[in-house]
Amino acid sequence: MNTTTASTRGAGRQPPGYWYGDAPVPLSARWLSALYAGVTSLRRRCYLRGWMRPRHPGVPVIVIGNITAGGAGKTPLTMALVERLRAEGWTPGVASRGYGRDQAALALWIEADTDPLLAGDEPLLLARRTGVALRVDSDRAAAAQALADAGCDVVVCDDGLQHYRLARDIEIEVIDGRRRYGNGQLLPAGPLREPPARGSQCDFRVVNGGEGGFGEWTMRLHAGQAVPLAGGRSRPLASFAGQRVHAVAGIGDPERFFAMLRGVGIAVVPHAFADHHRYSAADFAFGSRLPVLMTEKDAVKCAGLGLESSFSIPVSAELPEAFWVALLDRLRSKYPASRASSGATSR
Structure with a gap:
């Protein structure tokens, strides 16, 4: 068997060639992209102007996400963040949609032995690796509130950058260092969920692999x-x-x-x-x-x-110590009265 050509046996749909290559973008995709841009822009404007109100659980919320479709390394970063927060005396919880799981409308606490079809692969992996309190819900704001009510004093939202219903205190964008933003166009003409300028509005930008540019932090994944x-x-x-x-x-x-x-x-x-x-x-x-x-x-x-x-x-994420110092300083500056070791948080 050829060792350089990937098997397509059982494979699902892969990204179109024009997302990360030089193939021309079909006209139909360009039209749909323009429609998508209008809808997503209107939705975000509704939250920014207060026409739609986000919900905050009353404890710090850190959102990890990306503006491209598909994975970029969010889950390893989430695991690393959970462990670092614990080391600093916080009691974190993770809110997730649980993409692709059965009964997607069912809100569920995820344990290490939860059926993967009900949990979703990424939430189950997080629960097994970290033992963190983890709630899956299509409404991440409701999941965050459930975590706060259960005693978590900081909520990490996995893949929630576009879930504006959940108010957040810190945003972390994760960027694929190899593929970056592809052709720079919005879905379905390109891989972007939001325009590239959206990434610059995040508090932190983490590049998975490759070398980060100005204002970006490099993350390395190490295999166990x-x-x-x-x-x-x-x-x-x-x-x-x-x-x-x-x-x-x-x-x-x-x-x-x-x-x-x-x-x-x-x-x-x-x-x-x-x-x-x-x-x-x-x-x-x-x-x-x-x-x-x-x-x-x-x-x-x-x-x-x-x-x-x-x-x-298994893989583990490694980031510069300066990243963690900056992140924790930002967290404390937003919640100066927080006492992580006791779980008491004031806003």
């Missing part, structure tokens, strides 16, 4: 040990160096995962799936019995498929 899905001892990722493996990624940018594996000398047979893909055993009928390495986000949905020689590769 390979964890076998069938149980047993973990092994160093470098132990696969020099071997061919099937690499599975159903994330916003699968190539980021494949490049990480190649970076430690692994010969990758790539299998790219759509973001939030629901796996079945048939998706892993690759025709050769090589080890299978997959992202941790994919692995939470594959534990019950009976996959042998399959491994989950």
